[in-house]
Amino acid sequence: AQTVTQSQPEMSVQEAETVTLSCTYDTSENNYYLFWYKQPPSRQMILVIRQEAYKQQNATENRFSVNFQKAAKSFSLKISDSQLGDTAMYFCAFFTGTASKLTFGTGTRLQVTL
């Protein structure tokens, strides 16, 4: 069974600073996908970034980038130039074609302060 672990229940960062959210996972599969979802207070689930396991290059979407370490089964999210609108719960998630479902971590609550 796949598991996803987010060891930081809460984090805080000042506006314009950089913050890194941690995620580790466990799987015996070789082909899979990893994601970071954002859930603001509106509770809408928003896809932030995705990474295919077969790609060595780390994914980047504007201010969001990941550090994907396949051997270590680590998938951290870096948010640069943090903005107040980044305040949200962030969920790491994992998908394989075998299971055909998203498995989520427990989430990290990020607060961006002035």
Place this chain on the structure above:
Amino acid sequence: DTAVSQTPKYLVTQMGNDKSIKCEQNLGHDTMYWYKQDSKKFLKIMFSYNNKELIINETVPNRFSPKSPDKAHLNLHINSLELGDSAVYFCASSPGGSSYNEQFFGPGTRLTVL
């Protein structure tokens, strides 16, 4: 136009009642899902349907019965509601297939059982 819609957004009801949550997607996707987010924000898949056929049924009590009248709709009926059913229920859809396609989430339905 809303891609994935759910009704109602809020539902307050008494223990023992039967209630339904409706989900519709206008994206032409083949696969639809129901997720439950508990009070600690943990998200877990409940069901998955592909072209109206049940694909995933994660150890969910029999009181929960999904129904897919067509591939654009996936409704969730809950019998004999219990206090522990209080949660936010998310519907999602994706194009389907064995490789990953992004899942689009609805706005969620907050169910409160009194």
